Amino acid sequence: MELINNIAKAHGGVSVFGGVGERTREGNDLYMEMKESGVINEQNIAESKVALVYGQMNEPPGA
Template identity: 90%
Template structure:
């Protein structure tokens, strides 16, 4: 699958193929879908809290910086809305980038998320390289 800044602002299927009709992805390297995890010595083991910018999350269920975050819940409880806020805050407050994996999302929900990201300028169509998220 393609990796790097060329993937930002783009939408991919599970095989890493672009599905957004913006042409092929220009990246310097590709990684296999199945590969070994990084060596433990290469990971940052310093304990730090990730400031999400969402007060109730930071107070009641803080996330560990550098870790993985998974949200589980029933339909219509706001998981995608929370993820959208996190991605927006990471991009704007911290200058970071995100990869959103829409596991089990319906096509309509993925399209709605994409449109919301364009409206909030997390995905910038006029300068796609300035975008801060890739969608899978």
């Protein structure tokens, strides 16, 4: 989480976390930590500079 925050602030980019299958549980934990620490700002989403992408393994691409 610290790496994602530092990259977004230092370089002005957007960090992306991709969670597939079992990683979706860890992704939810990561989301909650980012929200609590202020990396994700739900009041002003444009300030967040992070995207979390989740997918299931039992569905075809694009579903």
